[in-house]
Amino acid sequence: MGVREEFDAWAADGRDKGMEARHWHTAKHALARMPVESGDVVLDLGCGSGYAGRALRETGAVARAYGLDGSPEMVGNARSYTDDPAIGYVGGDFNALPFTDDSIDHVWSMEAFYYAADPHRTLSEIRRILRPGGTFYCAVNFYEENVHSHQWQEFIDVEMTRWSREEYRAAFRDAGFHVAEQDTIPDREIDIPSEREFPTEEWDTREAMVERYREYGTLLTVGVVP
């Protein structure tokens, strides 16, 4: 099964909105750091429900926001959630971005990059479409140090790349980016039940859940095009 089938199913049963709600806890902090200027064009790779572009437009931060996703159902949902004429969504794949060289000011991607069939190629595609000085804000919850994420692959029918913090930095540099920042952003908003409710369906111990969300949170790597 590919990205299309897997995520079309997610979009069809409303999981796009569920992800948006959960991811927003950390995504908003990363988005707030982007050095956007009001004339900028931002692209969201693997946009899902498309919330990132809407948020950047609603705060007046950017001129245009585009979202790309490999699942036509996701893109259809995303489009239905806004009628801002400066927002657009397109179907497309991470391996073959349909944007011209130097056409984008900043690229955002949340919990999507590691689904790329060839992540090194995706990085060089991103570098190609960004103008000099443009940034790639790459946010993932699924990464090597976050041991609690390792089992996620079992539930998803698309092969996932599990890099460590250092592998992210190295791959960014190999693709010609300067690495400007790497950080783990804690999710301080997710509700963590009290001690006596553990084990829960998902978590054996409260410590594990605390570690997953409050400590490992979301790994953000920021690359800048020289």
Add this chain to the structure above:
Amino acid sequence: MGVREEFDAWAADGRDKGMEARHWHTAKHALARMPVESGDVVLDLGCGSGYAGRALRETGAVARAYGLDGSPEMVGNARSYTDDPAIGYVGGDFNALPFTDDSIDHVWSMEAFYYAADPHRTLSEIRRILRPGGTFYCAVNFYEENVHSHQWQEFIDVEMTRWSREEYRAAFRDAGFHVAEQDTIPDREIDIPSEREFPTEEWDTREAMVERYREYGTLLTVGVVP
């Protein structure tokens, strides 16, 4: 009065340690984001007690850490707090950095940059000493949007530059940096007394104190050398 007299006095009566304790609340979060590799050389501008370099060395993050300060008393204190042979402190001024071109991997500065007699010149000096891909992590609590910081100038005998978020970005770009990130890091650790203890000596209302620390916190601007 100049930087030397002002901050020699601070160092002599132990205010270097007081600043370290307060600044650490937000500085540690910014330091944790730096994309340092184990062979890197990091420079702390206006190092005060020199804690940033010590922290980067203690975590094994960098190969060498240097601190520069315009106050010989500060530098003397900083040196006395460590005997790590890979840490060094030097006297020097922001306007005339005594480092060769491309010699530093990352520059850090906390609550010091705005004392520069000519901040534009200091930025171009920083750009000069950084290698391509090197970053300047510039952290300040004194900035335009933080209205609660405006009166600080009254207490300090060195002229301070009060830029807005946007002015920081513009000045970085003018000096030839790409801006990779801008963020305000909240101070979640400072003790804020309960409602009934206000007004305090320093704060008229609890809201003002909450806004100062939890909202405006520390402004971080990250520049990258192309």
Add this chain to the structure above:
Amino acid sequence: MKETLMDILCCPLDKETLELEVTQTDQSQTETEIIDGELVCAECGTKYPIEDGIPNLLPPDMRE
């Protein structure tokens, strides 16, 4: 999709210029919305559909 998007779109395969062929538009909005049509690569001739206002630029072999 809006026509402004054409400024930055290209063929995902060879990155060459796309030509826009419009079948249906929606004029009710401030900026004309292209509802149905096709994007055709000026170089390799690959066709990408625009359906329900969304351009699908997945490479042809990933479309189904």
Add this chain to the structure above:
Amino acid sequence: MKETLMDILCCPLDKETLELEVTQTDQSQTETEIIDGELVCAECGTKYPIEDGIPNLLPPDMRE
């Protein structure tokens, strides 16, 4: 200061090479510590003191 620092130091005024003149060292550490001495710019001749192990590279007019 350690001698490794010389790799990256230069004259703050003209950014030229500095020459190290050592008066006193401390050999008790793993790497020799230069305690007293002078750094002299090979180009403009400006002298910068090393005192109590700390090189003072403030431009001369800011020293006092």
